[in-house]
Amino acid sequence: MNHQAAAGAELAPAWLPAAGDLNELVPAMWAHDVERGPGGGLTIGGIAVSELKEQYGTPLFVMSEDDFRARARTFKDAFDAAFADICGGVDVYYAGKAFLSTEVARWVDSEGLRLDTCSGGELAVARRAGLTGEKLGLHGNNKSDAEINRALDMDLGRIVVDSLHELVRVADLATARGTVAKVMLRLTPGVHAHTHESIATAHEDQKFGLSMLPSGATAEMELSPAETAAKFAVDSPGINFLGFHAHIGSQIFEAEGFEMAARRLLAFTAEIQGKYAVTLPELDLGGGYGIAYTAVDSPRPAAEVAQAMAAVVRESCRELGIKAPRISIEPGRAIVGSTTFTLYETGTQKTVQVEVDGQEDLTAPRRYVSVDGGMSDNARPVLYEADYAAVLANRSSDAAAALSRVVGKHCESGDIVVRDVYLPNDVAAGDLLAVPGTGAYCWALASNYNYVPRPPVIAVKDGIARLIVRGETEDDLLARDLGA
Structure with missing residues (x-):
């Protein structure tokens, strides 16, 4: 698939590569035990994300304990070896x-x-x-x-x-x-x-x-x-x-x-x-x-x-x-960042026509895909203009690519999770999206904006998922409100 074949490609930033295989996972962006299972859905440590969604809900921070430990050991071993003759x-x-x-x-x-x-x-x-x-x-x-x-x-x-x-x-x-x-x-x-x-x-x-x-x-x-x-x-x-x-x-x-x-x-x-x-x-x-x-x-x-x-x-x-x-x-980030992805469920979508920079009277489609989280679980895009990627997580797709903007559910126009990404044009409400690289500064910066509870964090090791930080409930949010 070439860049021009993707709907909305004219609006893509210069850094974004042309749409290729939308089911491919770029290894550097993911924990080593994340892959696509036999049915095309994402798995971590052999556990399907659809199972995680059913058990823990979404949004959900999904962390690989094995990957975290491996990255920690890699830093320790690499620096110890490099500095052994200098300072032990x-x-x-x-x-x-x-x-x-x-x-x-x-x-x-x-x-x-x-x-x-x-x-x-x-x-x-x-x-x-x-x-x-x-x-x-x-x-x-x-x-x-x-x-x-x-x-x-x-x-x-x-x-x-x-x-x-x-x-x-x-x-x-x-x-x-x-x-x-x-x-x-x-x-x-x-x-x-x-x-x-x-x-x-x-x-x-x-x-x-x-x-x-x-x-x-x-x-x-x-x-x-x-x-x-x-x-x-x-x-x-x-x-x-x-x-x-x-x-x-x-x-x-x-x-x-x-x-x-x-x-x-x-x-x-x-x-x-x-x-x-x-x-x-x-x-x-x-x-x-x-x-x-x-x-x-x-x-x-x-x-x-x-x-x-x-x-x-x-x-x-x-x-x-x-x-x-x-x-x-x-x-910090170099150890924990890529160990974790955030799992979202998609909801409302819309496509708008946007003027193409530098080309008078030319417009192109931009699709907005809303998810059930947003700036309350990832503030980095609004704080630092940080770029992220996203993939369809509950299944694979052979549909054509569409330039998409993944947005949250908050009452802010700046509530953007992924500013520019190619997603299959058959993504529909109820599908799952996974955003990699969210181990660092996402949960740590999470807020209760719009009284949205902060998501849980699970860790996966040896094919077993367990809760390491439980998600907040509305009772948690109201417990500090002394007006009752």
Whole structure:
């Protein structure tokens, strides 16, 4: 099938490949145990999605436990191997903000990873899962005293501090308790990652981190905020200063940003160690490795990323004449993103005629396919203009392709799940659609907009599905409403 044969192809964005076999699953976008069964319907671990729909309803987050564990092991093994001769391996912190539950926290722990949290609530999940403090880190640009005290109570392996103001508070709280806080300083190394502006986090004009640039009218005579904080951390009896941290952004495919950040942080580490006669034993290079949301995305294998970063660290430490610190990284999306798809049931459809850009008096059809979820279970398209794909899930189809827009049920015109995708033109109400790559930041960002309950999450392992997060009910929503 060629591009022009598909209804509405004239409206397709330039990046969208021509419609081909609509029953094909692009492997990079799915968990390894997702395939089409004998009848053409999607299966995961041998279980038909139609069975999952009957048991759990829709919308439904469907996760492969085996795939999650395999991706976690792949990161741990690849980075340990690449850095074995440099610093004895790498501490891999799973970024819980992508998706976190007590069950997932236990998987992380059992696979030898640590857990990165960024709120008191995420720390509560970790504690409930039985993780000990030395395996945990706490992020956040505006931590409350309660969150800092919880981190101290749990004797966290690291508190990643975002500002001098926060560093002083951590030191004061630790000193008042007669303890010492293990601290890393988050820096902004001035690397602009090639990603959406809302998820680029290492340039100067955003809320995270300490600038490495001098500030003030006489900048050449002043310390940078990063060095000011480092000096305070060295001098403070309430701080065990571990080293520096940087995170340049999310959903990044190019290696250059990671490599540049590593060079800048190592150079700054050498400078601070020499100037203040201190040894900083750790360096966290963050996460942000991209995944395949659509057929045009080409994520780099973990081993390739690890080898490239190791080469930079090895070379930089040799040039600087310093012992390599213990390296840590924070993959989240790259572990959980492709393990999960969201299953929806289709409902209302309509086709409209839309003007074709740059072609006067020419229109083409765009089909809208509504599903029983939307921006309440996937806010990323409206937040980041994120692109997704979708496939017909309960059956296969040999029907012609039609450019489609998958939309939700909410009272917002921006409630779009998949902006542009080719689907069979015989998709009808009651069919099931599966949207891959929804393991990261979908359930985590879910809301109750329009008083819609948040969906359940199931995990599949060895051909058995089980609920790991139950779906909300209307009783759950009304339980906090005290007007009755």
